[in-house]
Each structure stands twice: as structure tokens, then as C-alpha cells.
Amino acid sequence: MGITSDMVGSLCGEGCHFVWRSTVVMENSHAFGWSRAGPHRGCLGETTCFFKVGCFSNDPPFNNTEGALPLDPSFIQTTFHLYTRHNRDISQNLAISNITSITRSHFNAHLPIKIIIHGFVQNGRVEWIRNMARQILHKEDTNVIAVDWGKGAGFPYLQAAANTRVVGAEIAAFISFLHTTSATSHNQYHLIGHSLGAHVAGTTGQRVTGLERITGLDPAEPNFKGASIEARLDPTDAVFVDVIHTDGTEFNEISGYGMLDPLGHADFYPNGGVNQPGCPSDDWFGLIRSAYDNGVEATEDTLSCSHSRSIYLFIESINSVCQFTAFRCDRESFQNGECVHCSDEKCPSMGYHLDKSSRGTFYLNTSPSKPFCGYTYYVTVHFGHPMSPTRGTLNIRLLGLSGMSSYFQMESGNTRFQRNTTSTTKFVSRLYLGRLLQVQMHYNSASGWFSWGSRATISIGFVAVTSSHLESTLHSCGYNQVVGKSDVGFSAGSYTSLADCPSRVAQTYAV
Numbered sequence: 001m002g003i004t005s006d007m008v009g010s011l012c013g014e015g016c017h018f019v020w021r022s023t024v025v026m027e028n029s030h031a032f033g034w035s036r037a038g039p040h041r042g043c044l045g046e047t048t049c050f051f052k053v054g055c056f057s058n059d060p061p062f063n064n065t066e067g068a069l070p071l072d073p074s075f076i077q078t079t080f081h082l083y084t085r086h087n088r089d090i091s092q093n094l095a096i097s098n099i100t101s102i103t104r105s106h107f108n109a110h111l112p113i114k115i116i117i118h119g120f121v122q123n124g125r126v127e128w129i130r131n132m133a134r135q136i137l138h139k140e141d142t143n144v145i146a147v148d149w150g151k152g153a154g155f156p157y158l159q160a161a162a163n164t165r166v167v168g169a170e171i172a173a174f175i176s177f178l179h180t181t182s183a184t185s186h187n188q189y190h191l192i193g194h195s196l197g198a199h200v201a202g203t204t205g206q207r208v209t210g211l212e213r214i215t216g217l218d219p220a221e222p223n224f225k226g227a228s229i230e231a232r233l234d235p236t237d238a239v240f241v242d243v244i245h246t247d248g249t250e251f252n253e254i255s256g257y258g259m260l261d262p263l264g265h266a267d268f269y270p271n272g273g274v275n276q277p278g279c280p281s282d283d284w285f286g287l288i289r290s291a292y293d294n295g296v297e298a299t300e301d302t303l304s305c306s307h308s309r310s311i312y313l314f315i316e317s318i319n320s321v322c323q324f325t326a327f328r329c330d331r332e333s334f335q336n337g338e339c340v341h342c343s344d345e346k347c348p349s350m351g352y353h354l355d356k357s358s359r360g361t362f363y364l365n366t367s368p369s370k371p372f373c374g375y376t377y378y379v380t381v382h383f384g385h386p387m388s389p390t391r392g393t394l395n396i397r398l399l400g401l402s403g404m405s406s407y408f409q410m411e412s413g414n415t416r417f418q419r420n421t422t423s424t425t426k427f428v429s430r431l432y433l434g435r436l437l438q439v440q441m442h443y444n445s446a447s448g449w450f451s452w453g454s455r456a457t458i459s460i461g462f463v464a465v466t467s468s469h470l471e472s473t474l475h476s477c478g479y480n481q482v483v484g485k486s487d488v489g490f491s492a493g494s495y496t497s498l499a500d501c502p503s504r505v506a507q508t509y510a511v
């Protein structure tokens with residue numbers, strides 16, 4: 001039998017309006033951690049107070065968790081795990097109010113301090129956190145501190161969302177402790193939070209002014225979208241706040257766990273920020289519910305693909321030679337293949353090495369699998385004549401001074417390729433191709449009864465390739481060259497549009 005808000009609503013006393021309700025239908029309360037976590041049944045106007053971190057009310061602006069109040073820190077048991085170049089694999093525990101835990105550790109107060117904060121149904125020991133720590137330490141000599149608030153990050157979601165406030169306060173207390181014992185300054189701190197962890201970092205920044213940087217990795221949307229800045233990550237939480245959005249569809253039980261709204265000084269939207277290439281539309285809530293039902297501890301597998309992509313893009317950016325170059329744009333223009341050039345301003349590199357003077361919203365493309373960083377090319381084909389409508393796949397590769405790309409595909413879809421029409425496809429090359437010399441392509445017509453009558457060749461009127469680096473553009477007159485199953489090359493020419501092409505016989509050649 002499911003637990004409903006009406007049933008638990010009666011638990012509120014007279015004059016206290018119950019507002020807590022679950023985002024998910026709890027058919028099995030134990031499976032969702034109801035009995036494990038002992039969620040606080042909040043009523044508006046309530047306040048709860050804890051030793052050292054203070055009091056928390058559920059009045060506005062903190063009514064975004066529908067009345068749920070944070071759990072006692074003694075239940076959450078937040079811990080801090082230090083990694084340094086002296087201990088890259090095995091962490092050392094740092095404890096608030098335990099000075100020897102600091103002095104006997106490898107903590108170096110003269111180095112930058114990176115604090116990594118996990119999100120919902122995660123803990124501080126998951127592989128991505130250890131990997132991020134290793135990558136940071138490979139790049140530079142720092143203190144990397146992983147926060148583990150796993151006991152407060154489980155189901156039900158609303159309780160975990162409310163707990164972000166007390167965990168953020170504990171991290172603020174931890175920073176004050178380090179400030180007192182080791183004379184660290186706030187400009188040494190860079191907080192990196194994923195999902196609910198991004199809002200934890202925001203709460204810390206609310207309490208500690210002057211933090212150098214907060215990076216939000218796909219900050220959680222449910223109960224934080226439209227919330228007051230006191231209750232969520234926002235630009236006032238640090239000197240510089242940057243955000244990577246990777247899973248911004250409207251929240252439902254399938255996907256869309258991240259927030260699409262800009263939250264920082266600089267907001268990045270890889271592949272549009274809604275869904276990530278290479279990600280199946282996995283039933284994420286079903287996945288983690290199954291894990292909890294079976295008593296499996298949260299792992300990276302209990303993160304949805306698009307939601308976790310923000311983590312992997314950020315990790316890759318730490319030591320990647322390839323820059324995640326991003327372009328100032330809006331969503332519609334980006335989807336139309338615009339915003340691919342850095343004109344009068346420098347295009348920022350998303351991720352770890354981001355220039356802190358970056359301001360605005362930026363878009364970029366990535367590969368569907370590791371390594372994600374690459375160079376984006378938009379290939380536009382104008383079909384010539386004579387040519388019959390045809391359904392199939394145009395296989396394209398690019399040849400540049402520095403190398404040749406793999407083949408990528410332009411699909412006709414149900415509309416078919418037709419003469420005197422234009423089609424554009426996007427390709428992210430892991431290889432830098434340099435100045436483009438030639439586009440090579442061959443055509444495979446679709447087979448099967450549905451494509452009866454589909455012709456085996458196409459005709460090319462004009463080919464244009466644009467990219468984020470100006471030297472890698474190409475224009476080529478096709479002169480109605482016929483393309484079939486063998487590669488045909490179209491070399492870079494001086495005519496920049498079909499209208500400019502002279503009327504003469506095709507002079508392309510087979511390769």
C-alpha cells in the first residue's frame with residue numbers, strides 16, 4: 001500500500017499546516033528509505049536547531065522542500081576525506097574540532113583547496129570522486145577534500161534536498177575551522193558539487209563570503225527550480241560561479257534531473273544541455289529504486305547517463321590537451337548550427353581551466369563517448385540535378401592538412417534527399433584536421449520494400465563545411481557530380497556559394 005500525503009498529513013498538530021509530500025509514489029516505503037532515514041515531517045513555521053550549525057526554519061525562502069527540514073548532523077555524519085600528492089589513493093580523515101587530524105595529515109595550508117561534493121543517492125567514496133581527485137592532483141599540487149554526506153543523500157528525495165542546508169553549513173563550519181587552525185584564506189577554496197551537491201556548495205557560499213569559485217555540475221532541478229537564491233546555487237555564493245548543464249529536460253521519472261536555468265556567472269550547455277549524445281533514455285528512477293530494493297549501495301551506475309555526463313566532461317577537462325571551446329549563444333541559434341565562431345571575443349574553455357572573467361551562457365558540441373572533447377564541423381550539401389528523390393545514407397569524411405576524420409553519416413530520413421534542396425549534418429572530430437583540403441563522400445541507398453524505387457546515386461551541386469576554427473572551412477562546387485557507392489572527392493575551391501559556381505562540366509575525381 002502506498003503512503004500518501006493525506007495519510008501523513010494527519011500527523012501535524014493543530015494549527016500546523018502540513019505541506020510535505022513525496023515526489024515519487026511510495027509503493028514500498030522501506031525500499032525508498034522511509035524507515036531508514038526517518039524523514040522529518042515538516043510543517044510550515046517549524047524550526048529545528050543543531051549544535052554548532054545553528055537553526056533551520058522551513059519558512060520562506062526555505063519553503064522549496066515543501067516543509068521538509070534538515071536531519072540532525074549526528075544522523076548524517078558528514079565526513080571530510082583528504083587526498084594530496086602524498087596520498088593520492090588512500091584518503092585521510094579530517095575532523096572538525098580535532099586539530100591533530102589536520103596537523104598529522106598531509107594538509108598544506110599554502111596550497112589551493114578543492115572540495116568535491118556528491119549529490120542524491122551517492123556517497124563520498126564513489127569512483128568518480130576518487131578519479132576527479134587523482135586527475136586534479138596529476139595536474140597541480142593541491143589539497144583535494146571529498147565530502148561524504150551519503151547518509152543524508154538517500155531517499156526520500158525531499159529529505160535529501162532539505163539536508164543540503166545542514167551539510168552546506170557543516171562545510172562552512174569546516175572551512176572556518178581550517179581558517180582558525182591553519183590560517184587558510186577564502187580565496188584558496190574551489191567547491192565542486194554535482195546535482196544536490198551543487199546546492200550544498202551554494203549554502204556553504206552563503207555562509208562563507210569570498211569563496212574563490214564554485215563549480216556546479218548539473219545542479220539538481222526538483223524543488224530548486226525557481227527557488228530563492230538563499231536556497232539554491234546562485235552567482236552571489238562565490239567570487240566566481242560556473243555551471244555545466246547536461247540533463248535539463250523537465251523533471252520526470254525517466255530523466256531531466258538537472259536544471260536548465262542559468263545559475264552562475266558562466267553557464268555551459270554541452271550539446272544544448274538537455275540530453276547528451278550516446279545516452280539512452282534510461283529509466284533512472286527505476287534503476288535506483290531497483291538498487292535500493294536489492295540493498296545495493298549507491299555507485300556510479302545509479303546516476304543517469306545525461307546527469308552524470310557533467311562530471312565526466314569536467315574530469316576530462318582537467319588534463320585534456322583538447323579544449324572544450326564554447327560559444328556565446330542561445331539554444332535556438334545553437335540548434336540551427338549558428339554560433340560556431342569566436343569573433344571579437346575570446347571563446348571560453350568549459351571546465352577546470354575556465355577563465356574566471358567569463359560571463360554569460362555558452363554552448364558547445366561534444367563526442368558521444370570518451371574522449372568527449374573534439375572539433376565541431378557542420379557539413380552542408382546542396383543536391384544537384386538531375387536527381388530522383390532517394391532515401392539512404394551519405395557517408396562523409398574530411399581530409400585536412402593535419403589528418404583525416406573517420407566517416408560520419410548524413411541520413412535522408414523519411415523526407416528523402418531531393419534535387420535543389422539542402423541538408424546539414426554535424427560531426428565532432430576527435431582529431432584536429434587543420435586546413436581542410438577535401439570532402440569525400442559515398443552514398444548507400446536504403447534497401448527494403450519501403451524504399452522501393454529509391455535511386456542508388458545522388459547529385460552534388462555544392463558542399464560547404466564550417467567549423468569553430470576559421471582555417472577549417474571549405475567550399476566546393478559540385479558541378480552535379482554523381483555520387484554512388486565509391487568515394488568521390490570535392491576539393492576546396494574559391495567559390496563560396498552555389499550561385500558563384502561557373503556552369504561547366506564536373507571536374508571532381510574518384511578517390
Ligand SMILES: [Ca+2]
Binds near residue numbers: 231232233234
Ligand atoms: Ca545561494
